[in-house]
Amino acid sequence: MNSIEVHGLTKDYGATRAVDHLDFSVRPGRVTGFLGPNGAGKSTTMRLVLGLDRPTSGTATIGGRAYTRLGKPLHSVGALLDAQAAHGSRTARNHLAALATSNGIGRSRVEEMLEESGLGTVGGRRIRTFSLGMRQRLGIAAALLGDPGVVMLDEPSNGLDPEGIVWIRELMRRLAREGRAVLVSSHLMSETSSFADHLVVLGKGRLLVDLPMEDFLDSRSGPGVRLRTTEPARLRKALIRRGHAPVQGDDGCWTVAGVGAEEVGPLAASEGIPLLELMDLKPTLEQAYLALTANETQFAAHASTTPEKD
Amino acid sequence: MNMSTTAVLRSEWIKVRSVRSVSGSLIAVFAATLLVTLLVFPTLGQAEADKPDNDSLFFAFYALNFGQIAAISFGATAMSAEFLNGALRISLSAVPNRDLFYAAKMSVIGCLAVGTGLITSLGTFVVGQAFMGEYAVGLGESGALRAVVGGGIYLALMTLAAAGLTALLRSAVAVLSLLVPFVLIVSFVVGDVAGGAAQYLPDRAGQLVLHQTTEGSLGPWTGLAVTGAWAGLALLVGWWAVRTRDA
Structure with a gap:
């Protein structure tokens, strides 16, 4: 039950193809980061999974069943699509109560989720008085009401304060540890790299990457x-002899491309050069992602200045 | 693990009562009608009844003209709350069976509207007639009880028509700016001009149930049934919209 399967999923809005023959699955026990530039089709895919929009072709299922065929779906799937969608005139407690009641979830669970999301003291306040961060917390509380095996969050850290960001990160890690399938879209690369085990990357509605995080970074x-050394001149010569091109940085450290620590370390040792520091460079998720999407970005000019949702 | 209809009905009831503008318009159905009754009947009531062509039973429900505006607002706002900032997505995530969702919402709106409508209709009749002195119409008189019950049902039908139309147009403002001028002006003007066909307009037809005697081809109940057909049509197009559109 704890999985999302997407097969050949395609969605056209008029002449625009928002999602184009997507195939991927979200497996239990890990957090899957859902990345892509604005308009890549992430939110559309999530709506299709929830049966809110109907696919032009293809299927999106939860444990093999269409979302609309799930009885009491909040027990299977919890989703946060848009924190602003909750009606501002309702209190947080009534908002959750209306959702819980429809799926046969008791009031005690509503109170529990208000507490857990840090909204215990403001449950009786109207949602319109909430900050974006508080609305995100409410949306996450709503998603977890039915203790679902599949959790789908669209930009959950949007508007959260640093404490909230830590909270959501720990929460997602915990949900995955408990064996749930967790799909989280985000624009924040450093954020995503801090919680995701697996990556699904879209560009212009097409699947670009479906890989474990480590594999994606390596690829x-x-x-x-x-590295840092007390004898840079000698080490530099030794490296150049081996055909490498060390570059000195502003902070006195050297970087060497195209070679691993397992080669440089023994080399320095055999030359009798002391190393103060030696580490393999991993590209950040941001670098890897930008390299990948550079030619896929539809709105490259705006992407850096407008962090809005698609 | 199928969804229980009762649970969805209870959920919709929580939704209606927890949004102030929605519960407010429901209360306004009764409050506005009673207020107008108290303003009009002690002052103008008996003078109006003295006019030769006065249908004193129909006049007893004069204040419903205002109550029905509130009834239309109630139907429109109760449904439009789902179309604010994509709230429908949250609702349909919890209740993906759209037929069940729509039926439950309309049932809750309809039941509340019938209840409030009947109380309002009876209230305006009893309170208004208390000021009519020798012209007063009793509940026992011919057609009076029928008009009280019919008036309540009429308010509920107008509420449901507004709710159904809102599901199609996805905006309370659009529905209100369509229905309110229609009820206040168009029907009023066209009704006097067009004669025969005009009696089939939703408000005109339904209000026949409030008359002591009816002249055209529609009787009091058949007139109300015509309004019922209009409301049914609005509910059907709303259902079609909720069913087929992307949320």
């Missing part, structure tokens, strides 16, 4: 090391 760049 996007060759090896490289960063």
